[in-house]
Amino acid sequence: MxxxxxxxxxxxxxxxxxxxxxxxxxxxxxxxxxxxxxxxxxxxxxxxxxxxxxxxxxxxxxxxxxxxxxxxxxxxxxxxxxxxxxxxxxxxxxxxxxxxxxxxxxxxxxxxxxxxxxxxxxxxxxxxxxxxxxxxxxxxxxxxxxxxxxxxxxxxxxxxxxxxxxxxxxxxxxxxxxxxxxxxxxxxxxxxxxxxxxxxxxKIDKEGEKKDNGFPNFTYPSSAIYEVRNDMEQVHIALAKPVPGMESSDYPAMALLNTALGSGMSSLLFHEIREKEGLVYDIYSQIYALRETGVLVIYSSMSPSNLGRFFEKLKKLLSSIQILEKFDYGKNRLLGKLEMMTESPGSVMGFVVDRLVCGLESYDMDSLMEEIKSLNRLDFEKVAKEVLSGSWAVFGLGPDSARLDFSILEV
CATH class of the missing domain: 3.30.830.10 (Metalloenzyme, LuxS/M16 peptidase-like)
Incomplete structure (x- = not known):
């Protein structure tokens, strides 16, 4: 390179x-x-x-x-x-x-x-x-x-x-x-x-100047935000929490946590809420990261009649130690996905571009993989406790009947 x-x-x-x-x-x-x-x-x-x-x-x-x-x-x-x-x-x-x-x-x-x-x-x-x-x-x-x-x-x-x-x-x-x-x-x-x-x-000699636009702070809405769409049969839910940005030393552990929480059919959320309870068709988590900050989002959709049980189950999972059982899964899956990317020029370019787009100057995949390999269970537990506990901003979209069970999620 x-x-x-x-x-x-x-x-x-x-x-x-x-x-x-x-x-x-x-x-x-x-x-x-x-x-x-x-x-x-x-x-x-x-x-x-x-x-x-x-x-x-x-x-x-x-x-x-x-x-x-x-x-x-x-x-x-x-x-x-x-x-x-x-x-x-x-x-x-x-x-x-x-x-x-x-x-x-x-x-x-x-x-x-x-x-x-x-x-x-x-x-x-x-x-x-x-x-x-x-x-x-x-x-x-x-x-x-x-x-x-x-x-x-x-x-x-x-x-x-x-x-x-x-x-x-x-x-x-x-x-x-x-x-x-x-x-x-x-x-x-x-x-x-x-x-x-x-x-x-x-040959291209054009000059210019661009100011740095800083970065956003995370603001919790005063209450859950729900928009009524009575033409929908399901209610769509997204929960959000501020997390470290890509430049943070905690970001590799955060990426591992996200993988364990909601990436793949073996992840905690998919296995416990879809496979065991049958409450939803799809559920996943995702990090939207900038250099300085990020947002962890959990998304799912379900019938309004399942909403109360969904929040009950989700709160229990986020506050339990079950996520710690997914350490090996999260680490091995994350490393495996990165290793598979190295076989494709387009995937490696995509990885580099994604990190540069987020504002990072560093884009070395090997260094990131070494950081992930060095993570232990204590690193994982520390980030899990810091991120998963506390308040989650909650957003919803769906029929008016689902609004009755709607509330801010406190873990």
């Missing part, structure tokens, strides 16, 4: 032998948390619009050059970054890299493209509102993270309708400059490829 400066870019190369594909990502260190309130959703809007065409390629050519050889061209927006990436056969890398570079730096943002994508994004916004899982998570973050970190990444219907072509052009000009980016390559990354990438990146 090589981490170097090429021109004004930070470039990370992860070579793999005996593979025939190459992946590349441009990480723009600007996401929804960087947006002023009137432009909520502009990062995601821009991510869409650049695919409408560039100075060198029209919207069909952009996709066809990559997809016609079986490759992938895509992008996503997070709170602290927007990422554009390709994965292609080795023989097609240089042409696809040119497409990716043109997409990021030379989009032709015209009125027609802006209006077409406005309709597309509004459809995506409506789809998210109709999807109870997506909508519930948006509701959760709006209430536990203050300011722009808590806003939906897509923005709001009124901001999506009001963002103009001029504002998109200005935002692109302000945020898309080399020192605000990281380029990551993985797979068949040979010397000839690096020479071409170096030559192309050194």
């Amino acid at each position: 090589v981490d170097e400066t090429i021109g004004k870019f930070r470039v990370i190369s992860i070579p793999f032998d005996n593979v025939k594909t190459t992946s590349c990502a441009f990480i723009v260190k600007s996401g929804s948390a960087d947006e002023p309130d009137p432009l909520a959703g502009v990062s995601h809007y821009l991510e869409h619009v650049v695919f409408r065409g560039t100075k060198k390629y029209d919207h069909f050519q952009l996709k066809y050059i990559v997809e016609s050889v079986g490759g992938v061209l895509n992008a996503f927006t997070e709170r602290r970054a927007t990422v554009f990436y390709i994965k292609v056969p080795e023989m097609n890398f240089l042409k696809s890299f040119d497409v990716l570079k043109s997409l990021v730096f030379e989009p032709t943002i015209d009125e027609e493209s802006v209006e077409i994508e406005r309709k597309v994004i509004l459809e995506e916004y409506k789809m998210n509102r109709d999807d109870p899982v997506s909508y519930l998570h948006d509701l959760l973050f709006e209430n536990v993270w203050e300011g722009p970190f808590g806003r939906p990444i897509l923005g709001y219907e009124d901001t999506i309708r009001s963002i103009s072509k001029e504002e998109l052009v200005e935002y692109h000009d302000k945020m898309y400059f080399p020192r605000n980016m990281i380029v990551v390559l993985a797979g068949r990354v040979n010397g000839a490829f690096i020479d071409v990438v170096r030559k192309e990146l050194e």
